[in-house]
Amino acid sequence: MNFYNLKTNVLNIGEALKDANEKLAQIAADPKASVEDISAQQKQVDGLQARYNTLKAQYDKAEADQKKQLVKHEQSNIMDPKEKREHAFAELIRKTMAKENVGQDVYEALGDNDLTGGNKFLPKTVSTDIISAPEETNPLREISTVTQITNLEIPRLQFTIDDDSFINDTETAKEIAAKGDTVTFGRNKFKAMVGMSETVMLGSDANLSAYVEQGLRNAVTTKERSVAFNPAPQRDAEKHMSFYDASVGIKTVNGADLYEAITNAVADLHESYRENATIVMTYKDYLSIIKTLANGSSTLYGAQPSAVLGKPVVFTDAATTPVIGDFSYSQYNYDLGALYEQDKDVKTGIEYFVVTAWMDHQIKLSSAFRLAKASK
Structure with missing residues (x-):
């Protein structure tokens, strides 16, 4: 699921949760409503809340990653070619030493378009x-x-x-x-x-x-x-x-x-x-x-x-x-x-x-x- 689909789903579930909470308040205030009606509506609210929390967490993470990439892109545009290359090579070294995957963007910044890396x-x-x-x-x-x-x-x-x-x-x-x-x-x-x-x-x-x-x-x-x-x-x-x-x-x-x-x-x-x-x-x-x-x-x-x-x-x-x-x-x-x-x-x-x-x-x-x- 991409970032925009996540955002749409979070908004839709959020609206549904809001409506469900309002309805729960109405049922609870109605003297004619039974305890079973209140319990059923509460169950629906809890289900929507759980779905909303899960999607919201995923959305927040995706948004943070997107902001990080944006900052990275802005910094990359500010850096001169030498600084950009030094930063990419330093990231390659640190990720290799930490036994982490090196992103293709790092290889490309080093002038390497080979998918396996290593041309440069x-x-x-x-x-x-x-x-x-x-x-x-x-x-x-x-x-x-x-x-x-x-x-x-x-x-x-x-x-x-x-x-x-x-x-x-x-x-x-x-x-x-x-x-x-x-x-x-x-x-x-x-x-x-x-x-x-x-x-x-x-x-x-x-x-x-x-x-x-x-x-x-x-x-x-x-x-x-x-x-x-x-x-x-x-x-x-x-x-x-x-x-x-x-x-x-x-x-x-x-x-x-x-x-x-x-x-x-x-x-x-x-x-x-x-x-x-x-x-x-x-x-x-x-x-x-x-x-x-x-x-x-x-x-x-x-x-x-x-x-x-x-x-x-x-x-x-x-x-x-x-x-x-x-x-x-x-x-x-x-x-x-x-x-x-x-x-x-x-x-x-x-x-x-x-x-x-x-x-x-x-x-x-x-x-x-x-x-x-x-x-x-």
């Missing part, structure tokens, strides 16, 4: 007053492709033309012949967990949202980085994600020293990949190269890395062996429908906001990359 489980960082761990970074996010498509399949080559001679890189041609011309992304489950105290939970929407968002980003970017640069993946499901696993088949190029190995690797790439190549390496290795090249001079220390090595350089401590190539052929894909859960460490009392998600990293063409190693 990778939120952007917002400012925070809470002191937490330094934000982790995955340098590949700036140069690789990141998508969020269910059952994603894409061509191994980004484009082609109706000319078989176009694929004149024999390594690429052999790889496509061996692996097929389509890349299929899998669903590899992982959990991102953010621990929080009751103080954080009861804090402002802005602080709670920022704290959890940063924690989620740290967990997700750490996972992305670790699978891409894992020197020895133990899980079969993660071997194809690593630039370093032998099963991926990325060619290693050597040089007398690391500088020569990197420049040789760049030169060894087919021109289609070399044009857009990026060098991903540790800052420690770069300083070692500068120290060798500078030979006591301080000039090179102020030069841009791209000027020294001839290609854009991205630093990460995870790249223990420099990876050189066109990183548009490196792609992360997140499957939709992330799950939100609550967990607790009984030993410490810390509660965790848990996001279960599905991700895959595909190196679409191994021939688009090279590994650089010094012979020494």
Whole structure:
């Protein structure tokens, strides 16, 4: 029964109850009326009163809920987009931690129209007053492709033309012949967990949202980085994600020293990949190269890395062996429908906001990359 039907029924029963009470008064005042007549009318009044009380209680509850929604709507209109999003994300966290259902309006406010929720489980960082761990970074996010498509399949080559001679890189041609011309992304489950105290939970929407968002980003970017640069993946499901696993088949190029190995690797790439190549390496290795090249001079220390090595350089401590190539052929894909859960460490009392998600990293063409190693 909707709100307006409830209101109509309450009014109708109220009128009937009023009439019944007036009639009871008339019967009670009539000397000719019997005790049975009074009792029968009283019974009718009691029945109407019970029905009225039940309907009125339901109506009052529905009216309160409607007013609450109205206030919520008015507040939502007053909030700027950032506040609206923070409020929605904070409500998602608090309801998840309390093991309560999350309304679809919360997901929609987060830009998520998926009925199961989870399309936007990778939120952007917002400012925070809470002191937490330094934000982790995955340098590949700036140069690789990141998508969020269910059952994603894409061509191994980004484009082609109706000319078989176009694929004149024999390594690429052999790889496509061996692996097929389509890349299929899998669903590899992982959990991102953010621990929080009751103080954080009861804090402002802005602080709670920022704290959890940063924690989620740290967990997700750490996972992305670790699978891409894992020197020895133990899980079969993660071997194809690593630039370093032998099963991926990325060619290693050597040089007398690391500088020569990197420049040789760049030169060894087919021109289609070399044009857009990026060098991903540790800052420690770069300083070692500068120290060798500078030979006591301080000039090179102020030069841009791209000027020294001839290609854009991205630093990460995870790249223990420099990876050189066109990183548009490196792609992360997140499957939709992330799950939100609550967990607790009984030993410490810390509660965790848990996001279960599905991700895959595909190196679409191994021939688009090279590994650089010094012979020494």
